[in-house]
Amino acid sequence: MASALRQFCAIFCALSCIAVASAADKKDPPSAANALGYGVMLYEYFQRHHFEALREYSIAEKRQELHGHGSYPKLLEGGISLAFGMDRKAENIFDELLNGSYSEGVQNQAWFYLGKIAYQRSNYERSREVLGEIGPLLPKKLQNEYRSLVSQISLRYEDFNHAELAYERIDASSPFKPYVNFNIGAAYQKRFIRSRYANAETSDWYPATLKLDSAAELALRFDRSGVGGSDDEFKSLADRALLAAGYALLQGKRYDAAIDRFKRVRLQGPYAAQAMLGYGWAEVEQERYTEALTPWEHLIDQSLISPAVQEAYVGIPYVYEKLGAKSKALSGFEFAADKYQQELRSIENAVQSLRSANIIDLFVVEQDKGFVDWVDAQDNLVLNPQSPYLTELLAGHEFQASLTDLRDLYALQQNLESWQRKVATFQFALDSRHEAREAVRVGEKQQLLEQIDALQIARSHAYDRLSLIESNSDAIALLPRGKQINARKSQSLAYKARALSIEQAGSKPELTQKADWAEFLAGIALWDAHEGYTENAWNVRKDLQIIDDVLEQMAQRKSNIEHILSEQLDVKRYSERIAVASEQLDETLDANQRGIDLAQRALSDLAIAKLSQHYRSIESHLAQTRLAITRLYDINAAELDSTLDTGSINDSEPSQ
Amino acid sequence: MKMGWNKNNLFASLVILLLSLTHAASVVAQENSETSVSDSVQDLKQRVIELNRDLFILEEELLFPANTQVAVFLSMDVGEFFQLDAVNLKIDGKEVSNYLYTEKQVDALFRGGIQRLHIGNIRSGEHEITAFFTGRGPQGRDYRRAVSHTFAKGGDIKYLELQIRDSIQLHQPALSVKEWQ
Numbered sequence: 001m002a003s004a005l006r007q008f009c010a011i012f013c014a015l016s017c018i019a020v021a022s023a024a025d026k027k028d029p030p031s032a033a034n035a036l037g038y039g040v041m042l043y044e045y046f047q048r049h050h051f052e053a054l055r056e057y058s059i060a061e062k063r064q065e066l067h068g069h070g071s072y073p074k075l076l077e078g079g080i081s082l083a084f085g086m087d088r089k090a091e092n093i094f095d096e097l098l099n100g101s102y103s104e105g106v107q108n109q110a111w112f113y114l115g116k117i118a119y120q121r122s123n124y125e126r127s128r129e130v131l132g133e134i135g136p137l138l139p140k141k142l143q144n145e146y147r148s149l150v151s152q153i154s155l156r157y158e159d160f161n162h163a164e165l166a167y168e169r170i171d172a173s174s175p176f177k178p179y180v181n182f183n184i185g186a187a188y189q190k191r192f193i194r195s196r197y198a199n200a201e202t203s204d205w206y207p208a209t210l211k212l213d214s215a216a217e218l219a220l221r222f223d224r225s226g227v228g229g230s231d232d233e234f235k236s237l238a239d240r241a242l243l244a245a246g247y248a249l250l251q252g253k254r255y256d257a258a259i260d261r262f263k264r265v266r267l268q269g270p271y272a273a274q275a276m277l278g279y280g281w282a283e284v285e286q287e288r289y290t291e292a293l294t295p296w297e298h299l300i301d302q303s304l305i306s307p308a309v310q311e312a313y314v315g316i317p318y319v320y321e322k323l324g325a326k327s328k329a330l331s332g333f334e335f336a337a338d339k340y341q342q343e344l345r346s347i348e349n350a351v352q353s354l355r356s357a358n359i360i361d362l363f364v365v366e367q368d369k370g371f372v373d374w375v376d377a378q379d380n381l382v383l384n385p386q387s388p389y390l391t392e393l394l395a396g397h398e399f400q401a402s403l404t405d406l407r408d409l410y411a412l413q414q415n416l417e418s419w420q421r422k423v424a425t426f427q428f429a430l431d432s433r434h435e436a437r438e439a440v441r442v443g444e445k446q447q448l449l450e451q452i453d454a455l456q457i458a459r460s461h462a463y464d465r466l467s468l469i470e471s472n473s474d475a476i477a478l479l480p481r482g483k484q485i486n487a488r489k490s491q492s493l494a495y496k497a498r499a500l501s502i503e504q505a506g507s508k509p510e511l512t513q514k515a516d517w518a519e520f521l522a523g524i525a526l527w528d529a530h531e532g533y534t535e536n537a538w539n540v541r542k543d544l545q546i547i548d549d550v551l552e553q554m555a556q557r558k559s560n561i562e563h564i565l566s567e568q569l570d571v572k573r574y575s576e577r578i579a580v581a582s583e584q585l586d587e588t589l590d591a592n593q594r595g596i597d598l599a600q601r602a603l604s605d606l607a608i609a610k611l612s613q614h615y616r617s618i619e620s621h622l623a624q625t626r627l628a629i630t631r632l633y634d635i636n637a638a639e640l641d642s643t644l645d646t647g648s649i650n651d652s653e654p655s656q
Numbered sequence: 657m658k659m660g661w662n663k664n665n666l667f668a669s670l671v672i673l674l675l676s677l678t679h680a681a682s683v684v685a686q687e688n689s690e691t692s693v694s695d696s697v698q699d700l701k702q703r704v705i706e707l708n709r710d711l712f713i714l715e716e717e718l719l720f721p722a723n724t725q726v727a728v729f730l731s732m733d734v735g736e737f738f739q740l741d742a743v744n745l746k747i748d749g750k751e752v753s754n755y756l757y758t759e760k761q762v763d764a765l766f767r768g769g770i771q772r773l774h775i776g777n778i779r780s781g782e783h784e785i786t787a788f789f790t791g792r793g794p795q796g797r798d799y800r801r802a803v804s805h806t807f808a809k810g811g812d813i814k815y816l817e818l819q820i821r822d823s824i825q826l827h828q829p830a831l832s833v834k835e836w837q
Contacts, residue, residue, distance in 0.1 A: 036729050036815060036836070039770025046764035051705070058709040086698045121694055405697040412704050419711050429718050560723070560780045560811060577714055584707055588700070595700050599693045 037065040038073060045076070050084035051415070071097055078110070085408060087117045091130075104137040112142055119149055120397045128153045144174040151180045155187040163187070175227055178218035178234065182241050185211030189248050196251075205252035209245050216241035216264075232269075239271040246278050255282045273299060273308035280315060289319045304343050305389065307617065313339055314621050317628070330632045333625050340622040347389070347615045351608050359603045360406060363394065393610045399603065406599040409592060416589045423585060426578045434571050445562075452554045459547045466540055475529035478536035487525035494522035716775075724777040725813045728753070728785065732765040732820040738799060738829035739792035740765070740820065745774055746786045752776055773818070780809050785833060787818050794827055805833035 037060035045053035057077050060066050066073045078093035094110045111133040118127035131150055138146055151166035167180045188208035195202040216238040223234035246261035259282045265275035276295035283292035296319070299312035317332025354362070393399050469477045476487045497518040501511035716725075728745060740762050745753040753774040757765075765771060786804045793799030807814065815836035823830040 036727075036770055036772075036817065039729070039731060039768065040772050042767070043761075043764045043769025043771050046767045046769045047760050051701075054705050055708045055712065058705055059712055062709060062713070084701065085694075086701055088695070088698050089702060402693060405694055408701065409697060412700060415704060415708065419708070422715065423711065426714070426718055433718070433721075557780070574714075574718065581707075581711055581714060584710075588703055588707055591703070592700055595693070595696050598696065602693050 037063070038069060041073070041076075045080055048083070050080050051411075053080050054084060075102070075106075079113075082113050082117060085117075085404065087114060087121070090114065104135050105139060108134045108138045109142065112138060112146055116145075116149060119153065121401050122398045124153055124156045128157070144170050144176045148176040148180050152183060155183060158187070158191065160184070160187070175222060175234075178215045178222060178237055178241075181211055181218060182215035182237065182244070185209070185215055185241070185248075186244055189244060189251075192248070192251065203252075205248045208248040209252065209254075209257075212241045212245035212248060213261075216245065235266065236269060236271075239265045239269045239275075243271045243275050243278070246275065246282075250278060250282055250285070253285070255286050258282045273302060273306045277308040277311055277315070280312070284315075284319065284322075287322075289322050292319050304339050305346075307614065310340070310343070310618060310621055314625055314628075321628075321632070326632055326635060330629065330636070333629045333632065337622060337625045337629065340618050340625065343618055344615060344622070347611050347618070350389075351611050351615075354604050354607050354611070359403070359600050359607075360410060363403065389611055389614045390607055393606060399606060402599060402603050402606070406596065406603060409596045409599060413589065413592050413596065416585055416592060420582075420585050420589070423578060423582050426581075427575065430571060430574050430578065445558075448554065448558055452551065452558060455547065455551055455554065459544065459551065462540075462544055462547070466537070466544070470537070475533040475536075476526065478533060478540060479529050483525075483528075487522075487529055490518070490522040490525045494518040720775055720777055722813045723811045724779065724809075726774075726776055726778050726783075726809060727772065727813060727815050728774040729815070729817045730765065730771045730773045730820075731769075731817055732762075733822065736822050737794050737827060738789075738820060738822075739796075740789065741791040742789075743773065743818070744788040744790075745818075746788075747776070747778060748783050749786075770817070778809050778814075780811070782806060782808050785816060787831070787833070789820070789829075789831060793829065799829075801829070801831055803831040803833055805835070807835055 037056065041053050041056040041060060044050075044056055054077065057066075057073065057080070060073075074093060075097055078090045078097065081087075081093065082090035091114055094107075094114065111130050115127045115131035115134070118124075118130055127149070131146070131153065134146065147166040147170045151163040151170075154160070154163035154166065163180075163184055167177075167184060170177050170180060185208045188204045188211065192202055192204035192208060195204065219234040219238040219241060223232075223238065227234065242261045242264050246258045246265075249255075249258035249261060259279055262275040262279040262282065265271050276299050280292040280294075280296045280299075283289070293316065296312040296316050299306075299309050300316065302309050304310060304313070313336035314333070317329040317336065320326075320329035320332055465477075468474075476484055476491075479487060494515070497511070497515035501508075501515040504511055720727075726747070730743060732740065740757050742756045743753070744751065745755075755773060761771070784804060784806050786802055788800065788802045790798075790800045803818070805816070807816065817834040817836060819832045819834055821830045821832070
């Protein structure tokens with residue numbers, strides 16, 4: 001069934017896809033947090049990292065980063081919770097959201113997956129209730145599986161009419177069809193057996209046979225069409241149906257028809273031993289004892305762990321006894337008793353190892369230590385049954401669900417332990433950060449403030465000087481330093497020359513000419529200075545602007561530093577948060593360990609109960625065998641007495 | 657009938673065994689036990705998710721405070737002209753991430769997921785981010801391109817999104833950096 005299911009379950013979940021698509025249609029531009037937080041959740045979800053997706057959802061929700069997407073993120077959370085095996089949470093979300101806000105198709109899918117998980121968890125009442133919510137608009141790809149589930153649930157409640165109705169509505173080409181057919185037949189047969197125990201025998205064996213024959217025929221048709229792939233899935237189903245049909249006919253006292261079904265079970269298949277056993281009993285029922293020996297003697301060449309082989313061990317001496325070969329019967333019973341005792345010891349050992357071993361290590365063949373996708377059938381665990389007695393138990397939904405729970409618990413444990421290691425470093429990080437901040441407080445800030453002060457003083461001086469120059473129209477002051485010195489010297493020389501020429505105007509009249517010349521040169525220097533005044537003033541202002549820009553940047557930096565320092569790193573508060581987190585981690589790890597122990601014990605109890613069932617069955621065989629041995633010894637003793645009395649020996653062993 | 661074996665019982669036990677192969681046997685006690693374990697596992701899962709959330713936030717506050725935090729994300733729209741293999745990310749010339757993508761991750765990006773590629777600390781002021789993308793371009797040819805962006809880091813968290821978009825006009829991937837406010 002696994003591969004057939006795979007085609008139908010291949011990955012969940014139109015629900016969430018609808019949520020994603022619809023959310024993408026939103027018109028309002030989201031903020032960074034809204035867009036990015038939601039996107040990160042989707043990134044995890046699309047990789048089927050359900051735990052990480054739920055964590056991202058929870059972070060975004062706490063930071064109020066999910067606005068602008070309507071209720072789609074919540075719907076998505078429901079879908080992911082379902083895939084993460086949190087069906088109760090999913091159900092609450094769906095209950096809250098799916099009240100007319102979404103299309104019927106979306107609602108129906110939500111109910112379908114909820115019902116399916118409830119069924120897998122053996123919560124049949126809840127599954128029936130949830131599946132009952134589903135309206136007519138269910139996507140086509142889910143319809144056959146839905147009808148199959150409805151049929152299964154109906155059979156649980158012996159509502160055969162409803163189960164048949166659901167079966168009729170499954171497409172003829174659907175691989176679910178032969179399975180549902182088989183299950184209906186098997187349910188009839190179970191009811192027939194119960195009626196026999198209640199001494200109110202019904203004729204349910206007949207509809208059981210019809211359904212089982214039909215299931216076998218359908219399964220073989222699917223096998224021929226190649227639907228089952230290469231894993232003999234439908235051949236096995238056909239074998240199982242033929243075997244069940246054979247036993248139904250045997251109970252209906254249709255012995256030859258039963259033999260016909262048993263003969264059609266493949267000899268190389270997993271049901272061959274049970275078919276041979278049934279074949280033998282069908283012959284015994286018609287008192288064709290010799291014919292019964294053929295399949296049974298073939299059986300006792302096989303391993304005793306098969307319940308069919310165990311029965312053959314006691315069946316053969318029973319047949320010998322019926323044939324009058326008491327000696328052979330006696331040795332056969334004694335051989336069987338030895339074998340049963342060996343097998344009982346083997347089961348006792350298996351129970352012992354179940355009590356002491358780690359269930360996951362014992363049963364799970366391949367472990368990637370991660371979380372499991374609860375909705376995708378591909379994630380069914382590959383199990384090593386350890387004992388053939390446990391094969392059927394391990395294949396059941398209940399065991400698979402419990403084992404998946406246990407594996408998830410181990411994954412949770414890994415997650416918590418990893419956080420425990422990280423949290424141990426948090427206090428160190430906090431202390432380091434605190435020290436770094438202190439270093440900034442006493443070092444960098446002080447240095448920056450000094451730089452800013454010095455720059456501001458320099459700037460202020462420069463502005464004052466420029467203002468003075470402008471107010472005095474002192475163009476020379478703006479000249480480059482060399483030119484400025486020359487111009488000042490020229491002005492000084494002209495001034496001194498003029499003063500001297502006036503003082504000595506009478507005695508040295510030529511000085512007037514030199515003073516004129518000096519004033520002419522000073523005038524040229526001043527003219528040059530005024531000529532470049534605008535450009536020089538602009539250059540000075542440009543330089544001052546650069547200083548202003550630097551000052552602004554430094555002010556911004558100062559503001560940032562002050563902002564950082566003003567945001568008091570509340571070491572105490574963080575230390576408390578770290579301590580609380582650490583405590584919560586310890587508590588959760590303890591709770592997780594208790595969960596692991598509980599799940600281990602539950603699984604171990606299930607397996608032990610199954611082994612005990614087989615143990616009791618073998619014990620019963622052993623008790624019957626011992627009685628037979630005692631009885632045969634009594635008969636032998638009586639016959640010996642009789643022989644001694646009459647003085648003759650009568651060997652009634654038939655030839656085989 | 658003088659026989660040491662009760663055939664009727666034998667048939668019945670065998671048939672029950674047979675049927676349980678299909679309808680996995682369910683005992684009431686077993687269901688109850690399973691349900692209670694399942695309930696406690698679901699409670700634990702919720703508890704661990706919430707604890708992870710709180711620890712994640714605490715870790716971010718401690719290791720990447722807002723005034724120094726820079727977070728770089730990667731998104732992909734369509735991606736018809738580019739099959740992403742790897743991204744090499746540098747901030748101010750220093751490599752901060754070198755990420756190789758699996759098929760599953762590329763698919764998650766293609767379907768609308770956004771990857772948190774890098775989270776780190778930088779000083780306030782101007783910085784340059786450079787991302788080198790390698791993969792398969794149009795017609796399946798080897799493709800390597802880079803995109804750079806200068807940004808200013810202030811007192812708030814700086815969110816940057818590396819975007820891979822399809823340019824229909826150019827039949828080329830269009831790479832860009834979006835700076836979120």
